[in-house]
Amino acid sequence: MSNKRRVLNVLAIILSVIYLLWRVFFTIPWHAHLFTLIFALLLVLSEIVSNFTGFMLIFFRMLATRKKQDLEIPDYDARQPLPDVDLIIVTHNEDVELLRKTINAATYIKYPNRKQLHIVVADDGNRPEVQALTAYYHVGYIGMTDNKKAKAGNINHALEQLHSPLFVIFDTDMIPFSGFLNQTVPLFQQNFQALQDDPDHTEPLGFVQTPQSFYNADIFQFNLFSERIVPNEQDFFSRDVNVLNGGNKRALFTGSNAVFLRQAVDEVGGFPTDTITEDFELGTELNMAGYISLATKVPQSSGITPIDLKGVIKQRTRWARGVIQSCRNLHIFWNPKLSWMNRLILINTYFYWWAFFRRIIYIIAPI
Numbered sequence: 001m002s003n004k005r006r007v008l009n010v011l012a013i014i015l016s017v018i019y020l021l022w023r024v025f026f027t028i029p030w031h032a033h034l035f036t037l038i039f040a041l042l043l044v045l046s047e048i049v050s051n052f053t054g055f056m057l058i059f060f061r062m063l064a065t066r067k068k069q070d071l072e073i074p075d076y077d078a079r080q081p082l083p084d085v086d087l088i089i090v091t092h093n094e095d096v097e098l099l100r101k102t103i104n105a106a107t108y109i110k111y112p113n114r115k116q117l118h119i120v121v122a123d124d125g126n127r128p129e130v131q132a133l134t135a136y137y138h139v140g141y142i143g144m145t146d147n148k149k150a151k152a153g154n155i156n157h158a159l160e161q162l163h164s165p166l167f168v169i170f171d172t173d174m175i176p177f178s179g180f181l182n183q184t185v186p187l188f189q190q191n192f193q194a195l196q197d198d199p200d201h202t203e204p205l206g207f208v209q210t211p212q213s214f215y216n217a218d219i220f221q222f223n224l225f226s227e228r229i230v231p232n233e234q235d236f237f238s239r240d241v242n243v244l245n246g247g248n249k250r251a252l253f254t255g256s257n258a259v260f261l262r263q264a265v266d267e268v269g270g271f272p273t274d275t276i277t278e279d280f281e282l283g284t285e286l287n288m289a290g291y292i293s294l295a296t297k298v299p300q301s302s303g304i305t306p307i308d309l310k311g312v313i314k315q316r317t318r319w320a321r322g323v324i325q326s327c328r329n330l331h332i333f334w335n336p337k338l339s340w341m342n343r344l345i346l347i348n349t350y351f352y353w354w355a356f357f358r359r360i361i362y363i364i365a366p367i
Contacts, residue, residue, distance in 0.1 A: 009058045016051050023047060043365055046358040049351055056348040060244040071246065071296055073182075076112060077189040084116045084164035085181060085259075090154055091123050094172040096133060098304075103137050105175045110182055117181070122158035152271035152278035159270060164262060171256040174303040175215075183300050184208045184259040203249065206264040206291025207283065210257045211238035213299030222307045234305065239297055246295030250342050252349070253283030253293070257301040264291045274329055277322025284330055284346060288337040320353040 023044050029036055076082065087106055091099055103121065111117045120140035123130045124147035134141040142158045149156070155169065166188060170176060191205035212234055221227045238254065245251045255277075265271070268285040271278045283293055306312045332338065332346040 006062060009062055013055055013058060016055070020048055020051060039361075042361050046361045049354075050358055053348055053351050053355075056344060057241070057244075059344075060241075060248065064244055064247045071187075071243070071294060073184075073296070074186045074190050076182075076186050077193055080189040080192050082112055082116055083166050083185065083188065084118065085111070085185065086162040086164040086167040086262075087117060087119045087170065087176075088155065088158050088162070088167060089119070089121045089170045089172065090151060090158075091121060091125070091130065091172045092151070092154070093125055096127075096129050099130065099172050100133060102170060102172055102175050103133065103139060105177075106170070107137055107139065108178050109176055109180055110178050111185075116164075118162070118164060120158065120162065122154050124154040124157070149273040150276065150278075152273045155278075156270045156273070159262075159265070166259055167262055167265075168259050169256055170301070171303065174256045174301045176257065176301045177299070180210070180257070180300040181259075183296060183298065184210065187294060188259070188261065203290065203292045204264065205261060205294065206286035206289075207251075207253060207258050207260045207293050209242065209246070209251050209253055209283075209293065209295045210300040211235075211242075211295075211297065212254055212256070213238070213302045214305040215302040216304055217307065218305050219307050219309065219312050232305070238295075239299075242295040243297050245345055246293065248341050248345070249292035249294070250287055250339075250345050251283070251293040251295035252345070253279045255279035256303070261291070264289065272326075272329070275322055275326045276318060277326050280323055280349075281326040281329060284326070284338075284342070287339075287342050288330075288335070320356075323349060323353050 028040050028044060032040070087109070089099070089102055089106065099121070103119070106119050109117065118140060119137075120142055121130060121134050122142045122144070124144040126143040126145045131141050131143065142161055144154060144157050147153045147157070159167070166185065168180075168184075187208050188205055191202070194202040195204060214232055214234070216222075217227045218232050218234070220233055221230050224230060242251050242254070256279075264286050265282070268282070268289050272281045272285065275281050287293060306315055327346060327350045330338075330346070332343060332350060335343075338346070
Protein backbone atom coordinates (compact mmCIF):
# COMPACT_ATOMS: atom_id res chain seq x y z
CA MET A 1 0.00 0.00 0.00
CA SER A 2 1.36 3.45 -0.96
CA ASN A 3 2.09 6.06 1.70
CA LYS A 4 -0.55 8.33 0.18
CA ARG A 5 -3.22 5.65 0.60
CA ARG A 6 -2.07 4.94 4.15
CA VAL A 7 -2.47 8.62 5.03
CA LEU A 8 -5.96 8.69 3.51
CA ASN A 9 -6.94 5.55 5.45
CA VAL A 10 -5.69 6.97 8.75
CA LEU A 11 -7.49 10.24 8.04
CA ALA A 12 -10.71 8.35 7.29
CA ILE A 13 -10.49 6.52 10.62
CA ILE A 14 -9.73 9.71 12.58
CA LEU A 15 -12.63 11.63 11.04
CA SER A 16 -15.00 8.71 11.59
CA VAL A 17 -13.99 8.45 15.24
CA ILE A 18 -14.56 12.20 15.70
CA TYR A 19 -18.00 11.81 14.12
CA LEU A 20 -18.89 8.88 16.38
CA LEU A 21 -17.76 10.77 19.49
CA TRP A 22 -19.99 13.67 18.44
CA ARG A 23 -22.91 11.29 17.87
CA VAL A 24 -22.50 9.64 21.29
CA PHE A 25 -21.90 12.72 23.42
CA PHE A 26 -23.90 15.45 21.67
CA THR A 27 -26.83 14.00 19.72
CA ILE A 28 -28.56 11.36 21.87
CA PRO A 29 -31.89 12.74 23.21
CA TRP A 30 -31.59 11.46 26.78
CA HIS A 31 -34.70 13.31 27.96
CA ALA A 32 -36.93 12.39 25.03
CA HIS A 33 -39.80 9.88 25.01
CA LEU A 34 -38.66 6.32 25.80
CA PHE A 35 -39.42 5.06 22.28
CA THR A 36 -37.41 7.90 20.74
CA LEU A 37 -34.50 7.27 23.11
CA ILE A 38 -34.42 3.53 22.40
CA PHE A 39 -34.43 4.09 18.66
CA ALA A 40 -31.77 6.80 18.94
CA LEU A 41 -29.52 4.41 20.87
CA LEU A 42 -30.11 1.65 18.30
CA LEU A 43 -29.19 4.03 15.51
CA VAL A 44 -25.96 5.11 17.20
CA LEU A 45 -25.07 1.49 17.97
CA SER A 46 -25.68 0.57 14.32
CA GLU A 47 -23.37 3.37 13.20
CA ILE A 48 -20.65 2.26 15.63
CA VAL A 49 -20.80 -1.38 14.45
CA SER A 50 -20.86 -0.32 10.78
CA ASN A 51 -17.79 1.83 11.29
CA PHE A 52 -16.07 -0.99 13.18
CA THR A 53 -16.44 -3.37 10.24
CA GLY A 54 -15.12 -0.66 7.93
CA PHE A 55 -12.18 -0.01 10.27
CA MET A 56 -11.32 -3.73 10.24
CA LEU A 57 -11.10 -3.81 6.45
CA ILE A 58 -8.92 -0.68 6.41
CA PHE A 59 -6.77 -2.11 9.20
CA PHE A 60 -6.19 -5.38 7.36
CA ARG A 61 -5.34 -3.51 4.17
CA MET A 62 -2.79 -1.40 6.03
CA LEU A 63 -1.22 -4.53 7.53
CA ALA A 64 -1.07 -6.27 4.17
CA THR A 65 2.19 -6.07 2.26
CA ARG A 66 2.42 -6.88 -1.42
CA LYS A 67 4.04 -10.20 -0.48
CA LYS A 68 1.06 -11.07 1.73
CA GLN A 69 -1.55 -10.07 -0.85
CA ASP A 70 0.14 -11.66 -3.86
CA LEU A 71 0.87 -15.11 -2.46
CA GLU A 72 3.66 -16.58 -4.56
CA ILE A 73 3.07 -20.20 -5.51
CA PRO A 74 6.39 -22.09 -5.56
CA ASP A 75 7.31 -24.97 -7.83
CA TYR A 76 7.26 -28.53 -6.53
CA ASP A 77 10.15 -29.01 -4.11
CA ALA A 78 12.45 -31.84 -5.14
CA ARG A 79 13.77 -32.00 -1.55
CA GLN A 80 10.35 -33.08 -0.32
CA PRO A 81 8.63 -36.35 -1.29
CA LEU A 82 5.51 -35.82 -3.36
CA PRO A 83 2.55 -36.36 -1.03
CA ASP A 84 -0.40 -38.55 -1.92
CA VAL A 85 -3.64 -36.60 -2.25
CA ASP A 86 -7.23 -37.75 -1.71
CA LEU A 87 -9.64 -35.65 -3.75
CA ILE A 88 -13.12 -36.01 -2.26
CA ILE A 89 -16.17 -34.92 -4.26
CA VAL A 90 -19.02 -34.60 -1.79
CA THR A 91 -22.55 -35.26 -3.04
CA HIS A 92 -25.95 -35.58 -1.39
CA ASN A 93 -28.86 -35.58 -3.82
CA GLU A 94 -27.54 -33.37 -6.62
CA ASP A 95 -28.25 -34.08 -10.27
CA VAL A 96 -26.06 -36.87 -11.66
CA GLU A 97 -25.27 -34.93 -14.84
CA LEU A 98 -23.94 -32.05 -12.74
CA LEU A 99 -21.81 -34.51 -10.80
CA ARG A 100 -20.55 -35.97 -14.07
CA LYS A 101 -19.01 -32.61 -15.05
CA THR A 102 -17.11 -32.37 -11.79
CA ILE A 103 -15.83 -35.96 -11.89
CA ASN A 104 -14.80 -35.60 -15.51
CA ALA A 105 -12.87 -32.39 -14.76
CA ALA A 106 -11.19 -34.01 -11.74
CA THR A 107 -9.78 -36.78 -13.94
CA TYR A 108 -7.91 -34.11 -15.93
CA ILE A 109 -6.20 -32.54 -12.92
CA LYS A 110 -2.44 -32.45 -13.41
CA TYR A 111 -0.10 -33.98 -10.84
CA PRO A 112 3.52 -35.08 -11.26
CA ASN A 113 2.58 -38.65 -10.35
CA ARG A 114 -1.04 -39.39 -11.19
CA LYS A 115 -0.89 -42.63 -9.19
CA GLN A 116 -0.61 -40.51 -6.06
CA LEU A 117 -3.89 -38.70 -6.75
CA HIS A 118 -6.91 -40.63 -5.49
CA ILE A 119 -10.29 -39.31 -6.64
CA VAL A 120 -13.31 -40.52 -4.68
CA VAL A 121 -16.97 -39.58 -4.59
CA ALA A 122 -18.57 -39.47 -1.12
CA ASP A 123 -22.28 -40.14 -1.65
CA ASP A 124 -24.44 -40.22 1.44
CA GLY A 125 -27.43 -41.16 -0.71
CA ASN A 126 -25.82 -44.47 -1.64
CA ARG A 127 -27.25 -44.10 -5.16
CA PRO A 128 -26.60 -46.87 -7.71
CA GLU A 129 -26.48 -44.34 -10.56
CA VAL A 130 -23.66 -42.44 -8.82
CA GLN A 131 -21.76 -45.68 -8.22
CA ALA A 132 -22.15 -46.52 -11.90
CA LEU A 133 -20.85 -43.05 -12.82
CA THR A 134 -17.72 -43.50 -10.70
CA ALA A 135 -17.11 -46.91 -12.28
CA TYR A 136 -17.34 -45.32 -15.74
CA TYR A 137 -14.65 -42.75 -14.85
CA HIS A 138 -12.54 -45.25 -12.86
CA VAL A 139 -12.65 -43.24 -9.63
CA GLY A 140 -13.40 -44.37 -6.10
CA TYR A 141 -16.85 -44.52 -4.56
CA ILE A 142 -17.73 -44.29 -0.86
CA GLY A 143 -21.40 -44.80 -0.23
CA MET A 144 -23.22 -44.09 2.99
CA THR A 145 -26.69 -44.74 4.35
CA ASP A 146 -28.59 -43.17 7.22
CA ASN A 147 -26.38 -40.07 7.43
CA LYS A 148 -27.75 -37.87 10.21
CA LYS A 149 -24.87 -35.40 10.36
CA ALA A 150 -25.20 -33.69 6.96
CA LYS A 151 -22.15 -32.78 4.88
CA ALA A 152 -19.75 -33.04 7.83
CA GLY A 153 -20.91 -36.58 8.55
CA ASN A 154 -20.45 -37.57 4.90
CA ILE A 155 -16.89 -36.20 4.81
CA ASN A 156 -15.91 -37.76 8.14
CA HIS A 157 -17.22 -41.13 6.94
CA ALA A 158 -15.11 -40.83 3.78
CA LEU A 159 -12.00 -39.79 5.70
CA GLU A 160 -12.25 -42.93 7.86
CA GLN A 161 -11.50 -44.93 4.71
CA LEU A 162 -8.77 -42.67 3.28
CA HIS A 163 -5.20 -42.19 4.46
CA SER A 164 -3.31 -39.71 2.26
CA PRO A 165 -1.38 -36.90 4.04
CA LEU A 166 -3.33 -34.29 2.04
CA PHE A 167 -6.97 -34.25 1.01
CA VAL A 168 -9.12 -31.95 -1.11
CA ILE A 169 -12.81 -31.12 -0.69
CA PHE A 170 -14.99 -30.33 -3.70
CA ASP A 171 -18.73 -29.75 -3.76
CA THR A 172 -20.72 -31.41 -6.53
CA ASP A 173 -21.15 -28.17 -8.47
CA MET A 174 -17.51 -27.03 -8.24
CA ILE A 175 -15.62 -28.00 -11.40
CA PRO A 176 -11.85 -28.06 -10.77
CA PHE A 177 -9.31 -26.65 -13.20
CA SER A 178 -6.48 -28.89 -14.36
CA GLY A 179 -3.84 -26.84 -12.51
CA PHE A 180 -5.59 -26.96 -9.13
CA LEU A 181 -3.01 -29.12 -7.35
CA ASN A 182 -0.07 -27.32 -8.97
CA GLN A 183 -1.29 -24.11 -7.35
CA THR A 184 -1.82 -25.55 -3.86
CA VAL A 185 0.27 -28.62 -3.02
CA PRO A 186 3.66 -26.83 -3.47
CA LEU A 187 2.66 -24.50 -0.61
CA PHE A 188 2.49 -27.55 1.68
CA GLN A 189 5.86 -28.81 0.43
CA GLN A 190 7.33 -25.38 1.11
CA ASN A 191 5.89 -25.45 4.62
CA PHE A 192 7.18 -29.01 5.23
CA GLN A 193 10.69 -27.88 4.29
CA ALA A 194 10.46 -24.76 6.45
CA LEU A 195 9.39 -26.90 9.42
CA GLN A 196 12.49 -29.04 8.90
CA ASP A 197 14.84 -26.07 8.46
CA ASP A 198 13.49 -23.84 11.23
CA PRO A 199 10.86 -25.62 13.36
CA ASP A 200 11.01 -23.03 16.15
CA HIS A 201 9.91 -20.17 13.90
CA THR A 202 7.59 -21.94 11.46
CA GLU A 203 3.88 -22.55 11.95
CA PRO A 204 2.43 -25.68 10.30
CA LEU A 205 0.08 -25.12 7.37
CA GLY A 206 -3.40 -26.51 7.98
CA PHE A 207 -5.18 -25.71 4.72
CA VAL A 208 -5.09 -23.65 1.53
CA GLN A 209 -8.34 -22.12 0.30
CA THR A 210 -8.73 -21.20 -3.37
CA PRO A 211 -11.38 -18.64 -4.42
CA GLN A 212 -15.03 -19.46 -4.93
CA SER A 213 -15.56 -18.74 -8.62
CA PHE A 214 -18.69 -19.20 -10.74
CA TYR A 215 -19.29 -19.79 -14.43
CA ASN A 216 -22.85 -18.46 -14.42
CA ALA A 217 -23.96 -14.91 -13.67
CA ASP A 218 -25.03 -14.09 -10.13
CA ILE A 219 -28.46 -12.61 -9.36
CA PHE A 220 -27.28 -9.02 -9.88
CA GLN A 221 -25.33 -9.65 -13.08
CA PHE A 222 -28.16 -11.78 -14.49
CA ASN A 223 -31.05 -9.41 -13.79
CA LEU A 224 -29.15 -6.25 -14.71
CA PHE A 225 -27.74 -7.81 -17.92
CA SER A 226 -24.33 -6.73 -16.69
CA GLU A 227 -22.12 -9.81 -16.65
CA ARG A 228 -19.24 -7.96 -18.31
CA ILE A 229 -19.32 -4.76 -16.28
CA VAL A 230 -20.48 -5.88 -12.80
CA PRO A 231 -18.17 -8.27 -10.88
CA ASN A 232 -19.59 -11.36 -9.23
CA GLU A 233 -20.78 -10.32 -5.77
CA GLN A 234 -18.83 -13.13 -4.07
CA ASP A 235 -15.53 -12.09 -5.65
CA PHE A 236 -15.12 -9.35 -3.05
CA PHE A 237 -14.87 -11.86 -0.23
CA SER A 238 -13.07 -14.73 -1.96
CA ARG A 239 -10.52 -12.72 -3.91
CA ASP A 240 -10.09 -9.74 -1.62
CA VAL A 241 -11.25 -10.09 1.99
CA ASN A 242 -10.21 -13.73 2.43
CA VAL A 243 -6.89 -13.07 0.71
CA LEU A 244 -6.29 -10.40 3.35
CA ASN A 245 -7.26 -12.94 6.02
CA GLY A 246 -4.77 -15.35 4.47
CA GLY A 247 -2.12 -12.63 4.48
CA ASN A 248 -2.52 -12.74 8.26
CA LYS A 249 -2.38 -16.57 8.12
CA ARG A 250 -6.03 -16.86 9.14
CA ALA A 251 -7.97 -17.50 5.92
CA LEU A 252 -11.50 -18.84 6.34
CA PHE A 253 -12.54 -22.18 4.85
CA THR A 254 -15.50 -21.60 2.53
CA GLY A 255 -16.68 -25.16 2.03
CA SER A 256 -15.11 -26.31 -1.23
CA ASN A 257 -11.97 -26.30 -3.41
CA ALA A 258 -9.55 -26.32 -0.49
CA VAL A 259 -6.59 -28.59 0.35
CA PHE A 260 -6.09 -29.86 3.91
CA LEU A 261 -3.34 -31.43 5.94
CA ARG A 262 -4.92 -34.69 7.11
CA GLN A 263 -2.94 -34.72 10.36
CA ALA A 264 -4.35 -31.30 11.32
CA VAL A 265 -7.98 -32.27 10.70
CA ASP A 266 -7.54 -35.51 12.64
CA GLU A 267 -6.02 -33.56 15.51
CA VAL A 268 -9.14 -31.40 15.92
CA GLY A 269 -11.48 -34.38 15.65
CA GLY A 270 -12.55 -34.13 12.01
CA PHE A 271 -15.26 -31.93 10.56
CA PRO A 272 -17.52 -30.50 13.30
CA THR A 273 -21.08 -31.82 13.29
CA ASP A 274 -22.62 -29.31 15.72
CA THR A 275 -23.23 -26.63 13.09
CA ILE A 276 -24.57 -26.19 9.57
CA THR A 277 -21.42 -24.29 8.57
CA GLU A 278 -18.87 -26.98 9.34
CA ASP A 279 -16.43 -25.28 6.95
CA PHE A 280 -16.26 -22.00 8.88
CA GLU A 281 -15.96 -23.78 12.23
CA LEU A 282 -13.33 -26.29 11.09
CA GLY A 283 -11.06 -23.56 9.72
CA THR A 284 -11.14 -21.73 13.05
CA GLU A 285 -10.55 -24.93 15.04
CA LEU A 286 -7.43 -25.55 12.96
CA ASN A 287 -6.21 -22.01 13.64
CA MET A 288 -6.81 -22.49 17.38
CA ALA A 289 -4.82 -25.73 17.25
CA GLY A 290 -1.81 -23.78 15.97
CA TYR A 291 -2.17 -24.28 12.22
CA ILE A 292 -2.12 -21.40 9.76
CA SER A 293 -4.41 -21.08 6.73
CA LEU A 294 -3.72 -19.36 3.41
CA ALA A 295 -5.95 -18.13 0.59
CA THR A 296 -4.92 -17.83 -3.05
CA LYS A 297 -6.20 -15.13 -5.38
CA VAL A 298 -6.51 -16.86 -8.75
CA PRO A 299 -9.54 -19.18 -9.16
CA GLN A 300 -8.75 -22.86 -9.63
CA SER A 301 -12.33 -24.07 -10.01
CA SER A 302 -15.71 -22.80 -11.08
CA GLY A 303 -19.21 -23.57 -9.86
CA ILE A 304 -22.84 -22.53 -10.00
CA THR A 305 -24.31 -19.67 -7.99
CA PRO A 306 -28.07 -19.14 -7.39
CA ILE A 307 -29.72 -16.67 -9.77
CA ASP A 308 -33.25 -16.56 -8.35
CA LEU A 309 -34.27 -14.66 -5.24
CA LYS A 310 -35.58 -17.74 -3.45
CA GLY A 311 -32.30 -19.60 -3.96
CA VAL A 312 -30.19 -16.66 -2.80
CA ILE A 313 -32.30 -16.10 0.33
CA LYS A 314 -32.15 -19.82 1.21
CA GLN A 315 -28.38 -19.87 0.73
CA ARG A 316 -27.68 -16.70 2.73
CA THR A 317 -30.06 -17.68 5.52
CA ARG A 318 -28.16 -20.95 5.91
CA TRP A 319 -24.81 -19.14 5.93
CA ALA A 320 -26.00 -16.55 8.44
CA ARG A 321 -27.55 -19.09 10.82
CA GLY A 322 -24.52 -21.35 10.55
CA VAL A 323 -21.87 -18.67 11.12
CA ILE A 324 -23.73 -17.24 14.11
CA GLN A 325 -24.16 -20.76 15.48
CA SER A 326 -20.48 -21.56 14.97
CA CYS A 327 -19.42 -18.27 16.60
CA ARG A 328 -21.40 -19.29 19.67
CA ASN A 329 -19.80 -22.75 19.61
CA LEU A 330 -16.34 -21.19 19.37
CA HIS A 331 -17.02 -18.50 22.02
CA ILE A 332 -15.28 -15.95 19.81
CA PHE A 333 -15.53 -13.05 22.26
CA TRP A 334 -13.72 -14.72 25.18
CA ASN A 335 -12.07 -17.92 23.96
CA PRO A 336 -8.44 -17.78 25.25
CA LYS A 337 -7.25 -20.06 22.43
CA LEU A 338 -7.99 -17.41 19.80
CA SER A 339 -5.20 -15.04 18.80
CA TRP A 340 -6.12 -11.37 18.69
CA MET A 341 -5.95 -11.40 14.88
CA ASN A 342 -8.15 -14.47 14.65
CA ARG A 343 -10.62 -12.93 17.08
CA LEU A 344 -10.88 -9.71 15.05
CA ILE A 345 -11.53 -11.66 11.83
CA LEU A 346 -14.23 -13.77 13.49
CA ILE A 347 -15.94 -10.82 15.20
CA ASN A 348 -15.94 -8.94 11.90
CA THR A 349 -17.52 -11.98 10.20
CA TYR A 350 -20.08 -12.30 12.99
CA PHE A 351 -21.13 -8.65 12.68
CA TYR A 352 -21.41 -8.99 8.91
CA TRP A 353 -24.23 -11.50 9.27
CA TRP A 354 -26.09 -9.13 11.58
CA ALA A 355 -25.91 -6.36 8.95
CA PHE A 356 -29.57 -6.88 8.02
CA PHE A 357 -30.58 -5.53 11.44
CA ARG A 358 -28.48 -2.39 10.98
CA ARG A 359 -29.96 -1.86 7.53
CA ILE A 360 -33.50 -2.06 8.91
CA ILE A 361 -32.58 0.60 11.48
CA TYR A 362 -31.17 2.85 8.75
CA ILE A 363 -34.18 2.37 6.48
CA ILE A 364 -36.72 3.36 9.13
CA ALA A 365 -34.53 6.11 10.64
CA PRO A 366 -36.33 8.97 8.77
CA ILE A 367 -39.63 7.85 10.32
